[in-house]
Structures are given as structure tokens and as C-alpha cells.
Amino acid sequence: MMQPGDCDDRDDIDAFARFLITHHSPQLRSILLSPDPNLHYPIVVEFAELLEFDPPLAHLLFSHPSDHLPHFDEAARRCQDVILQEPDFSGHKSSKKYHVHIRISTAGSPLESPETFPSIGRVRVRHRGILLTLKGTVIRSGAIKMIEWEQIYECRKCKHRFKVHPELESGKSIKPPTSCPSRRSKSCEGTYFIPIEDSKVCQDFQEIKIQESTQLLGVGCIPRSISVILMNDLVDMVKAGDDVIVTGILSAKWSSDLKDVRCDLDPILLADFVRRTNDLKSEIDIPDEAIKNFEQFWSHYKATPLRGRNAILQGICPQVFGLFTVKLAVTLTLIGGVQHVDASGTKVRGESHLLLVGDPGTGKSQFLKFAAKLSNRSVITTGLGSTSAGLTVTAVKDGGEWMLEAGALVLADGGLCCIDEFDSMREHDRATIHEAMEQQTISVAKAGLVTTLSTRTTVFGATNPKGQYDPIQPLSVNTTLSGPLLSRFDIVLVLLDTKNPEWDAIVSSHILGIKGEPRSESDEPETNIWSLMMLRRYIYYVKEHFKPVLTKESERIISSYYQLQRRSATHNAARTTVRMLESLIRLAHAHARLMFRNEVTRLDAIAAILCVESSMTTSAIVDTVGNALHSNFTDNPDEEYAKQEELILEKLIAVE
Template sequence: MGMNKMLEKTRVFQCSKCHGFIEVEADIEQYNYIPVPTKCTASAENCPGRLFNPLPTDSESGMNKCIDYQEIKIQEQPNKLNIGSIPRSITVLLQNDLVDNAKSGDHVTIIGIVIRRWKYLISGERPDIALCISANSVFVHNNQEEFFGTTPEMKTFFNNHWQGHANDPMKARDIIVSSICPQVYGLYIVKLSVLLILIGGVAKHDDSGLKVRGEAHLLLVGDPGTGKSQFLNYAAKISPRSVLTTGIGSTSAGLTVAAVRDGGEWMLEAGALVLADRGICCIDEFSSIRESEKTAVHEAMEQQSVSGAKAGMIINLNARCSVLAATNPKGKYDTEQSITVNVALASPLLSVPSQASANSNNNSKKDNKFTFNQLQQYISWVKNQFHPVSTPESERILTKYYQLQRKTDNRNAARTTIRLLESLIRISQAHARLMARDKVTSQDAIITVMLMESSLLSATPSFNSLNTGPESGSHKNLKNPLHTNFPENPDLAYKIIEKKILEMLDIDETFNR
């Protein structure tokens, strides 16, 4: 995106013979070049003048005219292209009130006139001609419903889905969860986690200027061949705003922003996190990013912005996106060691679930799953329709769990900061949205605690209830909570989990009844 500047639209020349004024307009097809007149046209008489002096821009005559001017470059959406296609781009010229309407990462609809541009002709040199668009209208899409609106028929279908499962809401939820990445077998908790990341929590903005992000981040850690990249590809495909990249192919400029020189002027090129604004950025092979480049994404992940100073330009761009990353463990995953040791990654900004496994079963019926289009519209519907608020019951559970983590002797000091509590709130809000609710109930808080315990590779007995296979009571399954399959009776399994988690938190089971 080019910088906003003042463009000299017309320049006034004065004839040295008759002292008349000649107004010459900038030629947009020659990069706004203003040619010097070759003959005098200031008076009706045939003036023989051949020498013309330009008036200064700030002349008291006020005849020179300047306008706001900006050049931006638009690119095809990568997630809408076929595999193997390279996104094409074209320059768009903005003038007057259209300047600064769009920012890096915005999805826009441009209406304008296609024109050709070339440099002024020089003897002996071949002219380079390029196409561009002179814009008449710029429409910015900031709402997900503007990409694919949720039809009234689909909203009725969603409401009927929940009304039909009023007595077994967890079963209704698992039907939606099982629709995530159907080509991957099982991995119940991983699919639930990815779906919650796609939905996200509720951002908070108060009058004092305090901003708390609603986007959550997720890191999948697992051995090769366990389906991590499949989840990233599916998330990038289902999200209307998404960027899929790899750590080995991304520098700090490729993830954030770069300043490049184009035609003698500096321009900003948005990186993956900026292009994914209001969407999701999927980063595969996250551990391949060099250590000096990992720090470049910390601000984008926590503050939801990219700032800095490059080439004399003060940069402040939005990067309000969720980060879904995947990485392999450093060697064989050792469940006795912390996640920091296993992946050689120390970052308090990431919520990290444990390693994924392909050795799981899926009990959900295929004919009950949402189609890709239904799931896409459902995510858009709950994100725009529901803005859940916390309840005393949910606050008590999350607070007790946070306090318990702070008291643990072997706790990870990088994870058990106030950011852990903020993560708990975001995940509970996302689950409330998934359940199509405007309030965060104790049920949402219980599921949040279960997911956080899974990410910590906890061996608490609460996860045994999710295992319906013959080895459900084995120590192996307890050490690998992500091996759990979809429970045959989700609501009964939840009751068992709720009882054990409340016992772990030392909360009376009847506190919210």
C-alpha cells in the first residue's frame, strides 16, 4: 500500500510573451506527469511565445490545484484460488475522498475504470505499459456476513437443531464438532479446540481506551503424520479471511510488514498476520521460525497490531487475527517434560494443546454432520449473533481453576500469569457461542477447564470418562487425553467430567442448581 500524499492535479504556466496563464492537467496515464506547453493558448490571438514558466504551488493566484492521492495494490484472495494458482495483483489509484478508505489486510470491492500507464517516452528506450484501475468506489468488507450472509432458512435450521436437542445439548454440540475436518479420523478434543479458535471470544473495549482481544491462539504439537496440517488447511479454507503459510518460508517481514521501494517511492507490503486481519492466520512448521523472528509476532498476537518505523515511515497496522500454528516436537515427545522442553518454544502468548494422535475412533454418524457450507454459515452466525457475558457460576469455576494453577508447585511460570485467566475467559465465551448462548454458563466453564487440562497433558481421572474403548481405564489413555474418541453418550460423559472437575476445584456440585 502506497503512502497518502498530495498530488498536483493541475499546474499553471505563464507565457513569457503575453503573460497569460495556461492550465495543464496531470496525465494519469503517464504516472501523473505534467508536460510543459509547447505553444501559447492563453489568448485568442496567435501569441508566438515558446517559453513558459510554472507558477509555484503556493502561488497567491490559487490556480494550481492539489488533491489527495494514494496508490494501493489489491490481490486475489488465496483461499478462493485453486491449488497451484498464484494470486494476481493490480494497482488501484485512489483520489480525493477515496484515500485511506482501505487499509492493509482489508477485503474490498473496487469499482473503477481499467486504464494503462507508461512512463513518458524517451528516445531509444522501450516503453513499459502496465494496467491499473482508476477507482470510482471502494467498499470495505469488515463483517463476515458480507462475505457469505446467513440465509433466513439456514438460521431456522440452526434454531431447529438446538430446539430438537433441548434435552441433550452436548450431543447437538458434538454433531457440529464432528463436522470439523471430516477427513481426519477421531481427535475429538483437537476438533473442539480448532472450532473454538475459529469462533473466538468477545473483544472488550471500554471508555478508558482499554482493549482486550477476543481472538484466541492455538498451537498443535504432534509427531509427523498425525494430521496437523490437515487442520490448518481446513481452517484456512472455512474462514472467509485466512492466510496459510509456513514458518520456514516466512521472515519477520513475511509475517508482519515490509517496506519496499517501488518506482523511487517507499511502499508498505503487508505480511501474513496483517492480511489475515479479522480472520485466522495458519502457520505450519512454527518451530522453524528463527528466534529473532518469533519476537516479531508477539505484538501482533497479544496487542493485535503491527507497529514500528521503517524507511522513515511510522507503521501502525491492525492484525486482529487468531493464530493457528502447528509444529513437530523436538525429537520424540516426552510426556514427562513440559511443552517448552518438547518444542524448544517459550512463549506465554500461546495456548498449547498436547500432541495429536491418529489412533482414535469416531463414533459420530456421518449423516448427522453439518455440510461444509452449513458449518461455514454456522460459524458466521454465532460470531455475529451472540456476545455472551459471564455469570457468577462460570466466574467461580474459572477463578478457582486459575488459583489452583497458581498454587501448583510444578506450574509453568510462563503460562500461569494473568494471561491464563484471560485465555480461560476467551475459551468459555467461544464455547458459549458454539452452544448458541448469550451467557457463559458453568457448563462452558467446565469444558474450558477440561481443554486447559488437556493442553497441559494432565493425567487427571476426569478424562477417563471420554474413553469408550476397551482400554479406557488404562494409564496410557490417561496420559494421552487427546486420544479420546467421540463419546457415545456426550451428556452422560459431561456429567462425569463435571463431577470430577468440581471435586478437583473443591466446589459443591449443587452451587448452581
């Protein structure tokens, strides 16, 4: 006798099958033609499509996903039978696949609301049982295990056979049933069941932990995390440090039954669909109107390109007056160069690294915080609160199993890692980031876990000099940083707070003008300063769309300057290594991108040389740059540059 619920289930399966035949017939045909019948095959279904096709069915799936997702999988198996019977498909080598899973993607659907797309810290009991979508960063990735997923038992009394599944929330394997679920006989009260041989089904299983992004939180908020269970084709899709969007069913995880121990319920998400968002860069949306504005901006400054460049740089940390050299260095570091592969197949990094060495009150932390806002993905930490494990990766034990938990450099993969108070780190902790800065990987061998993690990140450090800065001593003595670490920074700017009455008067007038009314006509605030969002869009756009190439002239200038530095390398031996040549190339690429070009010209090569000159305690080319702290925006940057270019080229011609 058929129960009323069976009829409803059949209607749902038929409705799901009609939707799959209409919208996903090509994917089903591809699955049928696949050779391996034992693999698990996903079909990604956009919730917006289902909502448009059958709104009541979509709302039913959203409100009761645990009941209706299995119906969707069954509908996929039925659709295969329909396609196999088609005349034009009969001649192909095909086979029905029983492990087909429907994955529900809620991107762009009405589900993306604060109620159904909450932050991890706002997950509550009311979200339990619905189709929930969470966004975060993977901070822990467990080992892939095998779990008993299905076992058929037979009731000895009424001979009824039924399937039993494990309780994922408790982490236990399949428990033998305690009562017979048979609907054929209401009087069956069997309590003895036998497992059917060869009916056990095992599946892949992995547990990860995701944490909400710190960029979306306010000051003082602690980022929350939640465990996520991945099954079958979802396992091994993500690793520690990946940004993900997970759609699934919220449930509660409880500990094992222990006497006199309170059972705590922790939220856990049973994932149905996982999407990596590392490459999507979904946070930065650049409309066509913004791109036209960039093109019009550069067409306006075609005759005076450096004036246009300085107009962009004035939007970098506008609360800090002057410091033109620092603002240029920060911009070039954020834009970065072009990664390339040399003849031996070795990857040469495109990301630049910047270190600010300066006296207290020179605005180092201000630049760090502003750079973190400009970057699409950033992590800010301090040297005093960072250990080698916190910066790289740490091994933690959870439930008797060792797992790797990502540190700051891994979480900032593809973005920016800001380390303030760099000098406060222990020497051992500083040594751990050598590999992460140059090879852009972290090799781990902890607790039997041997692996390599990716750290394609830009490192932005700030440190105070050791005591009073002595210009006579080399940089490694003044900063207590080792030579190998200093050589990894493309630019090391020294900000010395020397007493300059004229500069002090200008800075005080600027600060008082910000606090109250402008003091004079010359101190009127800039009206054309680029906004933070505009700068973010511009930096992202030039990084994605411009791949500059060195010209013969720029190659000759960079090569001559490198040879000149090598000849006078007595004072800067830690900086004048082959890495300096790579730094010059990266900075020239970044400057060409900043100037909205695909070609590295003489101007870009000279600008890269000026940046490196600013980071030298003794310049190989005398009097080209002064104190970086007192560098200001000039009224006629193109004329000023012409003088510097003439002086630099004279020096370099003498070398040749």
C-alpha cells in the first residue's frame, strides 16, 4: 500500500527531472559518455534558474534541503535513463552513472541576503535546516578519510530491508538500528536485524574549518570560524588559505556520550557546493564608466605624464603631508611587476616587497593601514604578536588528528601582508619568512605532515632603527636585520626625523588646516584627490590588463646602473646583489603599469633607479635624491625629472 508521502516524493522527483532535462541535458550526456562508472560526478545547478523554472519547488528545496536534495540526485539518475533511450544516443559507448550529485549554487540569486547569506559570526539556530551560504577563508584542512556511508539491514521478523546512514554530526560510524521502519505492517516490533553482505558503501570524507574575513569586521571584533564537512567530489578542492563560498545545511556537532560530561553542541555545515573565489576577485567591480575615466585622465595628461602620475599619488594616504618618495614606493609595491619564467624553468616572482625604516612619528603605520585598505586581500600583524608559526603555518591537534592551520603569510596569498614593528620579531621568526618572500612557498615538515604551501604575497614591513640612526654604519647594523633578509626587499626607505625648520612649518600648517580652517590660500585642500575606491579599481585594473615589456633602451639603463652599484658596493654589500637587478626590473614594470602603458620606457627605468637610490644609505649617483621624509610633490615634476634624467644618464654613460 502506497503512503501519501511517497506520492509527494514522486512528484518532486518528476519536477526535478523536467528541470534537469530542460537546462542540464549537455552535462548529463557528458556524464553518460564518461568511461568510469565509479567516479562521483557533480552537476552545478544555479538556484536562480530553478527559481525561475518552478518557484514553489525552489522554495521547497530551500526550506527543506535535507529531504529534497536526495530527490534531486534520484532525478539525475532517472534523466540518464531517458537520455539513454533516445534514438540519436543509442550508438554511443555510454553507461549509467549512479554517483551523480546535484550541487546548488546560490550566486546571484535572491538568496544572497543577510538572512540566508550571513557572516559566520551571525549564524544562529534559526538558520538550522535551511539552505545556507557562508563566505570565509579556509584556515584548517583535515586529512581525507573514508567513511561508512550506507549499510542495508534486514529485519528478522518481517524480512523488511532498509538502508542505514551514519550520524555525521557525531563523527561516528553506522549504528545498528533499534527499531524496524517498515510501513507494510504496523504491528512489526522487531528489534533484531542482520546486515546484508556486500551492501556496505564507503565514501570520501574531509573536514575543514573556515573563518570570516577580517576585512569585513569592525575594530575589536574577533573573527569566528565554523567546521565544514566535505563529501565525495568536494574533498581536496580547497586548501588552507583559499577564499571560499560554501552552500550547505547547518547542523549541530556533538561530542561523544561521556558520563557526567555536558554535551556541547557546535555548529557545523554539511556542504553541498564549494566555490573557490581566489581568482574571481569579486570584491572589486570595475564598471565601464570607470575605465573610460582612466583613459580620459591619461589623455588629458598626455603632454605632462608625471603630473598625472603625481595626481594619482596624492590620493595615497592623504592624511600624511608630503612624503612623495614613500607614496610612490607604496604604489609601485602594490602594483608589482610581471612574473616570468627564465630559461631553466624557474619562476621569478613579480611581487615586490617594501620596508620602511624610520624614527617614531614618521607615519609608517599610517602607510601600512592605508596599503591594507587598497589591497583586495590583506592581513595586518605586528612583530611583537607574531611567531614563526603564526606567520607561516602551525600544526594543531584536533580530535586525535594533526591538521595544518594557515598563518598570516598563507592567508595573504595573492594579496598583501603588513608586518608592523618588524624589529620586535625574534631572529628565528624573521628567518622563517626568507623562503616565503623569495620562492613564494612555505615548506612544512611538522607532526608527520610534509607539504608545501603557496605564499604569492607582497610583504610590507615597518621598523624603527636600533637607537639613534648612524648614517656611517650600514643598514644591517642600524636595523639589526640580516643581510639576506634586507636583500629580499625591493625598496628599503629610511625616514630620518632631522630638524628642518622650514619643513616643520609646512607640516604644522597642513595639519592645522586639516583640523580647522585652511591657514592661507596656498594651503587649500585638494579637490581632485582620487578616492580610495577609485585607487583600488585603478590598481586592480592595471595589474590585470597591462603586462609591460622592457625596451632595449630601458634594459641598457638598468644594466648600466646595476654595474655602477656593484662597483661601489663596499657600503651596501647586503643590498647590491643580483636581487637588486630583479628589483629594478619589477619596479620598472610597476611604473609602466602606473603610467597606463604596456611598454617600459626610459622614464620607467629612471623612475625605478630613483626609487632604489632613495633606499640606499649612500647614493652611487650623488645628489639625485634627498631625505625621503622631506620629499614633497613638486610644482613641475616633468621639468624636475628632465634634470634628474640628464644627471643619471651622464653617470651611466661614464660607466659604459
